[in-house]
Amino acid sequence: MSNRIFGHISDYPEGSWFESRVALSQAGLHRPRIAGISGTESEGADSIVLSGGYEDDEDLGDEIVYTGHGGRDQDTGKQVASQKLTRGNLALAKSKLQGLPVRVIRGSTHKSDNSPPVGYRYDGLYRVEDYWQERGRAGYYIWRYRLVKIIENQTPSSPIATDNPATYLKPNRQEITVLRIVRDTKQARQIKVLYDYHCQVCGIRLQSNAGPYVEAAHIRPLGIPHNGSDSINNLICLCPNHHVLFDYGTFSIADDLSLLGIKGALTRVENHEINIDNLRYHREHYFSIQGEAN
Amino acid sequence: MSNRIFGHISDYPEGSWFESRVALSQAGLHRPRIAGISGTESEGADSIVLSGGYEDDEDLGDEIVYTGHGGRDQDTGKQVASQKLTRGNLALAKSKLQGLPVRVIRGSTHKSDNSPPVGYRYDGLYRVEDYWQERGRAGYYIWRYRLVKIIENQTPSSPIATDNPATYLKPNRQEITVLRIVRDTKQARQIKVLYDYHCQVCGIRLQSNAGPYVEAAHIRPLGIPHNGSDSINNLICLCPNHHVLFDYGTFSIADDLSLLGIKGALTRVENHEINIDNLRYHREHYFSIQGEAN
Numbered sequence: 001m002s003n004r005i006f007g008h009i010s011d012y013p014e015g016s017w018f019e020s021r022v023a024l025s026q027a028g029l030h031r032p033r034i035a036g037i038s039g040t041e042s043e044g045a046d047s048i049v050l051s052g053g054y055e056d057d058e059d060l061g062d063e064i065v066y067t068g069h070g071g072r073d074q075d076t077g078k079q080v081a082s083q084k085l086t087r088g089n090l091a092l093a094k095s096k097l098q099g100l101p102v103r104v105i106r107g108s109t110h111k112s113d114n115s116p117p118v119g120y121r122y123d124g125l126y127r128v129e130d131y132w133q134e135r136g137r138a139g140y141y142i143w144r145y146r147l148v149k150i151i152e153n154q155t156p157s158s159p160i161a162t163d164n165p166a167t168y169l170k171p172n173r174q175e176i177t178v179l180r181i182v183r184d185t186k187q188a189r190q191i192k193v194l195y196d197y198h199c200q201v202c203g204i205r206l207q208s209n210a211g212p213y214v215e216a217a218h219i220r221p222l223g224i225p226h227n228g229s230d231s232i233n234n235l236i237c238l239c240p241n242h243h244v245l246f247d248y249g250t251f252s253i254a255d256d257l258s259l260l261g262i263k264g265a266l267t268r269v270e271n272h273e274i275n276i277d278n279l280r281y282h283r284e285h286y287f288s289i290q291g292e293a294n
Numbered sequence: 295m296s297n298r299i300f301g302h303i304s305d306y307p308e309g310s311w312f313e314s315r316v317a318l319s320q321a322g323l324h325r326p327r328i329a330g331i332s333g334t335e336s337e338g339a340d341s342i343v344l345s346g347g348y349e350d351d352e353d354l355g356d357e358i359v360y361t362g363h364g365g366r367d368q369d370t371g372k373q374v375a376s377q378k379l380t381r382g383n384l385a386l387a388k389s390k391l392q393g394l395p396v397r398v399i400r401g402s403t404h405k406s407d408n409s410p411p412v413g414y415r416y417d418g419l420y421r422v423e424d425y426w427q428e429r430g431r432a433g434y435y436i437w438r439y440r441l442v443k444i445i446e447n448q449t450p451s452s453p454i455a456t457d458n459p460a461t462y463l464k465p466n467r468q469e470i471t472v473l474r475i476v477r478d479t480k481q482a483r484q485i486k487v488l489y490d491y492h493c494q495v496c497g498i499r500l501q502s503n504a505g506p507y508v509e510a511a512h513i514r515p516l517g518i519p520h521n522g523s524d525s526i527n528n529l530i531c532l533c534p535n536h537h538v539l540f541d542y543g544t545f546s547i548a549d550d551l552s553l554l555g556i557k558g559a560l561t562r563v564e565n566h567e568i569n570i571d572n573l574r575y576h577r578e579h580y581f582s583i584q585g586e587a588n
Contacts (some may be wrong), residue, residue: 093504094504098483099482188393208391208539208544209544210379211388213391240534240538241534244507248507249503250500250502
């Protein structure tokens with residue numbers, strides 16, 4: 001086992017500043033001295049450095065859209081091939097799969113109001129909420145990641161207050177993180193009723209003592225950079241298992257509602273209009289086979 | 295459709311104070327003038343008032359353990375029968391199932407450092423993270439709820455900053471909430487490897503482009519008041535569907551690892567010791583049939 005640490009590093013709280021990549025590496029916050037992603041395919045990624053590599057990166061502070069590595073010409077920096085879901089890119093995907101926290105470090109060369117004026121600053125832990133492929137400006141595929149800041153004052157694992165505030169404020173936070181979040185809205189509740197809590201893929205209806213349970217899945221995701229809408233024509237009703245498989249792109253949906261990647265077709269009730277553009281968006285960005293073939 | 299509002303009520307931000315239950319009702323924050331739970335079995339619960347009814351209630355501020363209603367003698371206040379998962383109790387369970395936010399109001403008679411000195415104070419939105427049954431001091435079953443404060447500065451639904459800060463800070467927050475959270479720890483990752491990402495109930499192994507996906511379920515939950523441990527002998531490896539069904543107590547596990555409520559038996563590898571006391575805890579507090587029969 002490697003001694004890779006996922007989470008905070010002792011003695012370097014959020015906000016710690018470093019003069020150089022060498023200093024950052026010596027502190028253990030981000031060990032590689034050149035690569036933007038620290039991690040391995042098997043363990044996941046423990047940290048990233050934002051230093052302005054990709055023009056499409058977005059940074060709202062608590063939400064970041066980050067681009068994977070590879071496929072660029074070493075001299076010109078231009079994209080000359082598609083990125084693969086391997087090495088650091090796969091490590092970051094693994095961090096989502098395993099629910100691992102990723103340390104985010106911003107460098108002064110990162111084009112954002114959130115960057116430090118000089119050097120590098122450790123800006124705390126983020127979770128990889130989502131990843132997908134995208135056709136970049138040069139026509140090649142790139143892998144992109146949506147990172148969301150982990151709010152750490154919530155639900156300490158050791159909730160009994162102690163006399164030592166330091167202990168109370170740092171309850172195992174190297175280990176605990178959030179793996180899977182499903183948001184619910186009025187529209188989500190509507191679609192559940194429309195399908196009477198049955199999964200549109202397998203037809204299952206999970207029972208609890210308070211009633212049936214099902215999840216509403218957004219076809220084109222909400223939030224940057226997808227900006228899918230929270231409306232019925234962008235929602236389908238799925239059991240948790242098929243929701244996971246849909247979000248990871250293990251299967252997708254053709255325009256005629258037949259399923260891609262798994263057998264069968266999506267069940268649809270008459271008064272549920274699905275926006276075909278949203279299905280196309282999901283196929284293009286999430287469905288696994290397509291991008292890998294490039 | 296009723297005009298019940300889930301979420302904040304306009305003009306009454308968190309911290310708003312009220313002299314009486316009548317004033318609270320007129321503001322629309324908690325409409326019933328006597329009942330502690332506002333809501334219906336079909337819609338869910340939109341608000342609760344903490345006013346010190348049950349001696350076992352716990353209040354850590356951001357986490358609250360709340361007791362349902364019913365089964366008490368009107369004169370003496372003593373528990374004389376088991377509580378049922380009906381009316382307000384079922385409404386609160388429904389709020390978990392549907393991921394609805396619950397307004398929490400603390401009254402001065404609520405025994406906690408967090409109570410206002412006089413009157414009633416609106417203390418913001420909580421989600422129902424969990425509910426279960428428990429044998430109370432008088433030997434009758436009561437229903438209990440774990441409520442966790444919703445942190446609202448995270449992931450606004452309309453993430454593009456506008457010139458109007460008021461718009462930016464209140465993005466549909468009446469509608470958006472968190473439905474399902476799965477925490478991941480080192481121990482959780484260990485058990486996934488132990489079962490090679492197969493569900494111990496149905497054997498399924500969900501595939502993604504970054505590897506297999508499975509969830510680690512705590513048998514006896516973490517946190518107050520259960521205080522289950524985050525150790526391998528308190529964990530099982532489940533697909534998301536069976537995780538949901540286990541957490542809601544649709545099925546449980548006997549000491550010999552046969553399943554209760556559904557057919558089959560839990561698969562177990564030799565080097566995975568399961569603490570029998572944790573299985574008993576789950577059966578007693580979560581397995582549906584038992585408490586309902588009382």
